Each structure stands twice: as structure tokens, then as C-alpha cells.
Amino acid sequence: MxxxxxxxxxxxxxHNAGRSQMAAAYLTHHTAHRIAAHSAGSAPAAxxxxxxxxxxxxxxxxxxxxxxxxxxxxxxxAADVVITMGCGDACPVLPGTRYVDWQLPDPAGQDVAGVRPxxxxxxxxxxxxxxxxxxxxxxxxxSRAG
Numbered sequence: 001m002x003x004x005x006x007x008x009x010x011x012x013x014x015h016n017a018g019r020s021q022m023a024a025a026y027l028t029h030h031t032a033h034r035i036a037a038h039s040a041g042s043a044p045a046a047x048x049x050x051x052x053x054x055x056x057x058x059x060x061x062x063x064x065x066x067x068x069x070x071x072x073x074x075x076x077x078a079a080d081v082v083i084t085m086g087c088g089d090a091c092p093v094l095p096g097t098r099y100v101d102w103q104l105p106d107p108a109g110q111d112v113a114g115v116r117p118x119x120x121x122x123x124x125x126x127x128x129x130x131x132x133x134x135x136x137x138x139x140x141x142x143s144r145a146g
Contacts, residue, residue, distance in 0.1 A: 006133065012071055016041025019086070041069065051107060083102055
């Protein structure tokens, strides 16, 4: 019996300083690296949003060493699933890659109290994504589409 092959997920937002960083961190945390999680931004910020770092620290996930990364066509091409979060037309669309858009408020400029509901909604969506992806490529032997 072969082990399941899990996909690579790329989370994309404009600054790669809040939403996409939190989503990638949750995916890594909840799957123990079984699903590869990456994040990038179309116009990356200089640093991850301190309120996002603090909000994630409250749930035991350390983003203090995370750095925003520029979105590249190669990163999109390497992903099986691209989750966009407000990057609009700045996200390259490649054939054969699955795209999902998550409409989420931008945590930029918000304090930790303002980021918490965004963080919690991201975790809920990440958990649903994990359930979907592991069902597609899980122990029943089904291979992922892509």
C-alpha cells in the first residue's frame, strides 16, 4: 500500500503580513507538515503584522520569525491549490492549478482584538480545507486531482 500524496497549498494576500501568514501557519500546525503550506504577497510588507504575530501567539503558534515573501509565478506553478485573500488581479492564474478565494477582512492597522476574529475565521477555513484535502488523498487510496 502506498502512502497518500498530499498537495501543496499557497496562501496569497497583498502584503503577506497577516491573513496568508496565519493561514499557512495554521495549515502547518494542524497537519504536522503533511500538507506543504507556503504564503506570499503581491506587494509584500517589510514585516509581518505585529498584531497578527500576537494573535497567533495567543493560540500557541509562533510567527515571530516569519517574513513576507514576494509572489512569483514559480510559487503559483508549484502549488496544487492557491488560496487568495484579497490579492485581486495581482495573482497569476495558471492552467491546472485550483484557485479558491477567501473573502476575509484585512488585519492591517487593527489591534490584536481586531485580528482575533479574522484569525479564528482563518482557522475554521483551514480546518475545512484540511478535511477536504485529506479526504481527496487520504487512506482510501484516492489520489488527488491536479
